[in-house]
Amino acid sequence: MPYEPAAFSDRLYGAILRVLPFEFRKEFGSDMEQAFLEQRRDVERRSSFGSLLTMWWATIRDIFSMAPREHAMLLLHDSQYALRMMRKNAGYTFFAVVILGLGIGASTAMFSVVNAVMLKPLPYMQGNDLVLLNAQGRKAGIEALPFSPPEIKDYRERNHSLSALVESHSMMFTLFAKGNSQRVHAGVVSASYFDFFGIKPRLGRGFEASDERDGAPPVLLLSYEFWKEREGGDPSIVGKTFEMNDRPHVVIGVLPPIPQYPRENDIYMTTTSCPFRSSPRSVVDRNWRLMSVFGRLKPGVTLQHCGLDLSLIAARLERQYPDAYPHGLGYAMRTASLRDELVRGARPMLLLLLATASLVLLIACANVANLTQARMLRREKELTIRAALGAGSGRLLRQLVTENFILSLLAAVLGVALAFGGVRVLSVFMAHLTPRAREISIDPSVLLFSVVCAVVTAIVFGSIAALYSRNDLSASMREGASQTTLSRRRARLRSMLIVAQVAFSYVLLIGAGLTIRSFVHLQHVNPGFAPEQALAAGIDLNWSKYKTNAQIREVADRLLTSAQRQPGVVAAAVSSSYPLDPDALTMGAWKTSFQVYGAPALASEKLPITAVRAATPDYFRTLGIRILQGRAFNDSDRAESLPVAIVSKSIARHYWPRRNPIGQKVSVDGKNWITIAGVADDVKEFGLGEQAPDQIYVPMAAQPSVGSVLVRAVGDPSHLASEIRLAILAVDPQIAITRLQSLDQVRSDSVSAPRTVADLFGIFSALALIIAVTGLASMLALTVRQRTREIAIRMSLGASTSGVSRMVVGRGLLLVGSGAVAGLISSLVLTRFLSSLLFETSPTDVLTFVAITAVLLGTALFAAYIPARRAAGIDPQIALRSE
Amino acid sequence: LEKQPPLTPAMFNVLLALADGEKHGYAILKDVGEQTGGEVQLSTGTLYGIIKRLLADGLISELRDRPAFENDDQRRRYYQLTEDGRSVAVAEAQRMEKLIARARSKRLIKAMKST
Numbered sequence: 001m002p003y004e005p006a007a008f009s010d011r012l013y014g015a016i017l018r019v020l021p022f023e024f025r026k027e028f029g030s031d032m033e034q035a036f037l038e039q040r041r042d043v044e045r046r047s048s049f050g051s052l053l054t055m056w057w058a059t060i061r062d063i064f065s066m067a068p069r070e071h072a073m074l075l076l077h078d079s080q081y082a083l084r085m086m087r088k089n090a091g092y093t094f095f096a097v098v099i100l101g102l103g104i105g106a107s108t109a110m111f112s113v114v115n116a117v118m119l120k121p122l123p124y125m126q127g128n129d130l131v132l133l134n135a136q137g138r139k140a141g142i143e144a145l146p147f148s149p150p151e152i153k154d155y156r157e158r159n160h161s162l163s164a165l166v167e168s169h170s171m172m173f174t175l176f177a178k179g180n181s182q183r184v185h186a187g188v189v190s191a192s193y194f195d196f197f198g199i200k201p202r203l204g205r206g207f208e209a210s211d212e213r214d215g216a217p218p219v220l221l222l223s224y225e226f227w228k229e230r231e232g233g234d235p236s237i238v239g240k241t242f243e244m245n246d247r248p249h250v251v252i253g254v255l256p257p258i259p260q261y262p263r264e265n266d267i268y269m270t271t272t273s274c275p276f277r278s279s280p281r282s283v284v285d286r287n288w289r290l291m292s293v294f295g296r297l298k299p300g301v302t303l304q305h306c307g308l309d310l311s312l313i314a315a316r317l318e319r320q321y322p323d324a325y326p327h328g329l330g331y332a333m334r335t336a337s338l339r340d341e342l343v344r345g346a347r348p349m350l351l352l353l354l355a356t357a358s359l360v361l362l363i364a365c366a367n368v369a370n371l372t373q374a375r376m377l378r379r380e381k382e383l384t385i386r387a388a389l390g391a392g393s394g395r396l397l398r399q400l401v402t403e404n405f406i407l408s409l410l411a412a413v414l415g416v417a418l419a420f421g422g423v424r425v426l427s428v429f430m431a432h433l434t435p436r437a438r439e440i441s442i443d444p445s446v447l448l449f450s451v452v453c454a455v456v457t458a459i460v461f462g463s464i465a466a467l468y469s470r471n472d473l474s475a476s477m478r479e480g481a482s483q484t485t486l487s488r489r490r491a492r493l494r495s496m497l498i499v500a501q502v503a504f505s506y507v508l509l510i511g512a513g514l515t516i517r518s519f520v521h522l523q524h525v526n527p528g529f530a531p532e533q534a535l536a537a538g539i540d541l542n543w544s545k546y547k548t549n550a551q552i553r554e555v556a557d558r559l560l561t562s563a564q565r566q567p568g569v570v571a572a573a574v575s576s577s578y579p580l581d582p583d584a585l586t587m588g589a590w591k592t593s594f595q596v597y598g599a600p601a602l603a604s605e606k607l608p609i610t611a612v613r614a615a616t617p618d619y620f621r622t623l624g625i626r627i628l629q630g631r632a633f634n635d636s637d638r639a640e641s642l643p644v645a646i647v648s649k650s651i652a653r654h655y656w657p658r659r660n661p662i663g664q665k666v667s668v669d670g671k672n673w674i675t676i677a678g679v680a681d682d683v684k685e686f687g688l689g690e691q692a693p694d695q696i697y698v699p700m701a702a703q704p705s706v707g708s709v710l711v712r713a714v715g716d717p718s719h720l721a722s723e724i725r726l727a728i729l730a731v732d733p734q735i736a737i738t739r740l741q742s743l744d745q746v747r748s749d750s751v752s753a754p755r756t757v758a759d760l761f762g763i764f765s766a767l768a769l770i771i772a773v774t775g776l777a778s779m780l781a782l783t784v785r786q787r788t789r790e791i792a793i794r795m796s797l798g799a800s801t802s803g804v805s806r807m808v809v810g811r812g813l814l815l816v817g818s819g820a821v822a823g824l825i826s827s828l829v830l831t832r833f834l835s836s837l838l839f840e841t842s843p844t845d846v847l848t849f850v851a852i853t854a855v856l857l858g859t860a861l862f863a864a865y866i867p868a869r870r871a872a873g874i875d876p877q878i879a880l881r882s883e
Numbered sequence: 884l885e886k887q888p889p890l891t892p893a894m895f896n897v898l899l900a901l902a903d904g905e906k907h908g909y910a911i912l913k914d915v916g917e918q919t920g921g922e923v924q925l926s927t928g929t930l931y932g933i934i935k936r937l938l939a940d941g942l943i944s945e946l947r948d949r950p951a952f953e954n955d956d957q958r959r960r961y962y963q964l965t966e967d968g969r970s971v972a973v974a975e976a977q978r979m980e981k982l983i984a985r986a987r988s989k990r991l992i993k994a995m996k997s998t
Contacts, residue, residue: 031960
């Protein structure tokens, strides 16, 4: 047949054929083109243009409908082959899946946290539009100033940027029903509060505006948890009446299980039902500050614009009411996205931990790339034969890629299983860092993440191995191709992967070392009190029963006597709070501004702020706080006697640096002056990592305020817990015991967040070290196996066994040393990002760097020892004969 | 042979097309179209999908020694029935024959004709 150039339509057909798998085209492509050419000519010759179009349409539809089937069949075939090969190499498959699974599991678990806490919108209606109003006393150093009812009214009426503004605060009340009484956390909120967050009650109705009118009959919404646990999920709860604050309250509904913010409450009531919030004084007193305030941005208004709007209102209020906003306060308004506010403390740690987990995955990839390479060496013969039988390099490449994908997907399954197990532990960990921890779960986006991890993993480790095989395959097929160059190149690649693993592990180990060291420092901080053998009971009095100072003083006396009477109690005290009290840390402590006698307060200067603690005489002995000068309180410090106070060392140092503070006077109200009777040692009241605050102690009898009962025991204080509980309830069964813990436990709980970071960092870096070191050991073992002949020759030429061992170990140490140097340099650059999380530990702490280097080298030495012994055990005669 | 998966009508048609001798791709297409009076119109994609499967199952094979036809194109490839292929085609035809017989005994075909 004479030559003719391919017609356009035939070229088009050829192009369409490209949707078919390569193998199919290779086998039948030209035949199909030929058949099509003949068919086309036939139709052109015999039929109309219409039939030609029909033929084209049928052809195109046909090819496009069969292409997916052909691809799927090929994939199925490849997968079956891959699974067969994986079963044949069960050991390799197992290790690769486990190592990658650990990496994917660590990353997936950390991603589930980041996803829940930082990426997902708040579980409220249009949660991204919600803002937190944060009033501050900038000059006085007050970061969060609650709102008073008149302020809320002003912000609500004067703002131009919010479509709604609601308030909330929490109180402890006693709830009576059918002769039972229970202490409950009551959320006091605006009537529109739940509409604002888009929460519909599960039972009954929500609050309505009429429920918040003055004089409206009090109504309650129950939290889901309270309804389930305390009311047994009673379906006919709506309409039930509880007696509270000497008034009947009717239940109107039950809330769904939602994350409650800013704190978890048992019941909710409107502002007019709260006896404090609705008291005549609080409605007009600008200084009666108790409430948190939330706003919803109007459509199109940015957070910045809103911030500006509210700051202007704050400035106007400051000018309008100079009495309520003294110049020294520095009244100001900060507006924050509620979503950001909820994770403010956790964000840097979360990002750090996610980066850490990703690094573990990267190490796992490098490790499996090495494993795969080692396996390729063993499979070389098979691959060469298959190539010789006509499998194109593209075909082999795809076969390998399929194997890698299956491997990675298996690893992802393992990783997700690990993450499922880890998520429960992690949400407990993370509860120390953010209130959103309860939202942590494995959801579709987390699953997608793990699949993406698997795919990326397969591409990363697979492409290294596949590239290598492609280049080598052609080379090894050329008989006698320079095998030395080849194996040298392979060895170099393997070495580079080992060095990378060691370097990454080193960085992680340094990070873990620094956070652990920082945590140890934190543990060894002198808190200023002796937590050993001391027990603290946090308590809450029913306010409607103890209204006057005399009543509170009387109950404090009875509590003290009751506690002192318990056998095994060495000392006891009743106080307003205690050091590291978790409630004071989350809900704010009793702080006030004070004046020093003889140091006139300048209007432009901010007044110093101090923490105040009311305590019975034995407070200092019970907690083991040293009195440095003067005296502790005694029974003669009564309400009617000369008012005295004990100040912390820091106050004494600040205000009377060269004078005796005893006998000096201070005032917390600017009118009544209190004489300093003693100086107590500084106490880390608000956290072991925080500065000890300026603190004033006042006698309980003079300024009664009851928040805790403290005892010091002869032995283990936790044995006393049940006795102390009974002793408190014996005084008044309606007293709510909010917590009962040894002070050792309190102290340990106060550092749970840094402990969490140190723990997770430790786990991740240990994982990384194990992966890297096993990678090193298996690589050295492979090297020894490959060089058996060379080693045998050396030995038969007189090399000693120890010389051979040294050679292997030396090779291992060279790799680890290079990795360590790379890791060291990276660490010096990277650890500065850790510095904000470190306590009294330099990011370049020499001891940590030395210790970690020693750990790494030690482990590497151990890992190298096993293959070294095998090398030394080679019998040159047997080895050479078997060649 | 008993374990042979059932033939699709298109596959059976291809086997039938090869029953009276080896043919190249387009010849098979044409034969199927003509024999069925245009009722079954295979396209190249489906045809080669079937050829691939029949080759893999050993029902047809490619002709190694090409016949010296006149005006033949060197690019054509010829296929022929194997022994297995012939047996499968015969078995399929017999199965169909039995089906038709049953349909007749139920007077289904007659009934169809009368409508």
